[in-house]
Amino acid sequence: MPPLDSKDKLFHKKSTLNCRGNILSLSTPQVMGILNLTPDSFYAGSRLSSTQEAVKRAEAMLAEGANILDIGGYSSRPGATDISEQEEIDRVVPAIEAIHAAFPEAILSIDTFRAKVAEAAVNAGASIINDISGGNLDEAMFETVAKLQVPYILMHMRGTPQTMTTLAKYEDVVLEVIDELQAQVAKLNQLGVKDIILDPGFGFAKTIEHNFELLRRLDELRILGLPILTGMSRKSMVYKALGIDQADALTGTIAVNTIALMHGADILRVHDVKETKQTVQLYTKTLL
Template sequence: MESKDKLFRKKSTLNCRGKILQLDTPQVMGILNVTPDSFYAGSRLSSVSEAVQKAEAMLAEGADILDIGGYSTRPGAAEVSEQEELDRVVPAVEAIMQAFPEAILSVDTFRAKVAEAAINAGASIINDISAGNLDEAMYEMVARLQVPYILMHMRGTPQTMNTLTDYEDVVLDVLDELQKQVAILTQLGVKDIILDPGFGFAKTIDQNFQLLNRLEELRILELPLLVGVSRKSMTYKYLGINQSEALAGTIALNTIALMKGAAILRVHDVKETKQTVQLYTKTTL
């Protein structure tokens, strides 16, 4: 007998520039940060060659998507100029695509110019932490290029978001704010939209747990859900440990996310997450 969760989740695909990504089985997105100041030291890469080596390792571990970012979005992160972000991201995308032409790459940026340059360099998904709110040109560009778009909930900027955590009901408010953006994107003709509730972005630790506990409520929009809780403060601060000790807690939270319908898990630790997905999938056959 099929599980309730299996019946609830509709099969879905993403068209990644001609490569079809199946979402009926949860996918794993590996994080590649070509930045010197990302919140987790284990994800920082200082050169293109390091990015290629990390990409090779993650693909060998089973990563379905690689997410490349050149602007740290941790709370209070320093501003990075558009040109500097371009100089970090585009060469990394080009080098990884040259080494692994079948790889599916996502670009983690809220800037339309950086996103388009990365797509032209070989990336096929845009991962926007701002849901289009930090660059008014983003939605038009996504509609023109017709690439999958990850719509993440955030308020303010990485520099101000920690002061913007006043919600009447965090789950319903996040749902309402995402729904409005989905309507705009749909009207523009964007076909592949993925929702990310934005764990850790303009949310307190308690609000993060409320979101995870009621994650299935976001599925009312009938769009794939991406969950990014890897080694974040809702794990290590709540448990009173260091980020380097947060793998077990991350796996626990990702397992809950899978049970509540997550289609993509964005993580630092690909091998362990792929094992988690394999075991989860086996129990839902």
């Protein structure tokens, strides 16, 4: 299937997100900056150790043009250490409160698979829930999203961060990801969730070969008629494929993000906001 650019009208796709009254347009691709309040996130350059550091990094990312800030307190890298729900809340809520106070117009996302963490974060100022488990690790998540009525990023993953590498087995990774996402979308629709964003879950229960197959056929996810988020920033599919260190993976990240834009990505979740905004600006010029 050839790539479908943003002018293609084959599939109607929702073009705005209601972030607690702040309407985010997806008419052009958006950039989500990553803020990790964890000591063990896979990319050392993204780790923040205090609320003060988080506010400073948020300020820098917003100045560079970030449209969304994604704040997480639980490392989801393969084999990551599990932490308690309360520890996760203690990591993210003070940072969200401080960032929201400093930048009240900023759109903040909470990166969590736990419903109680999500609700605490939204009460603190977040307006998007980004769930790596797609609702599979907390049975209360979907009802919580429906109650809060905030946009929900539905990511595809199998198992947990501790077990997912053993579950990367597919006959057709793209069709199976679509089927599994579609089943969850149906549940969310039944609960009245209005804004759903799809994330195919690069690196989550996927081999490097699966990741590139998903990237090559990303436009097939558009059949579900929902916005698409991709998160490939500095991941192993980039640096291992190139045989380089993770610290040197910015150029490769820009390359795969450009391909994602050409295949219909609406939101790019990244560590490097300035360079990604420049990529989006150049890409949009090809659509004029």
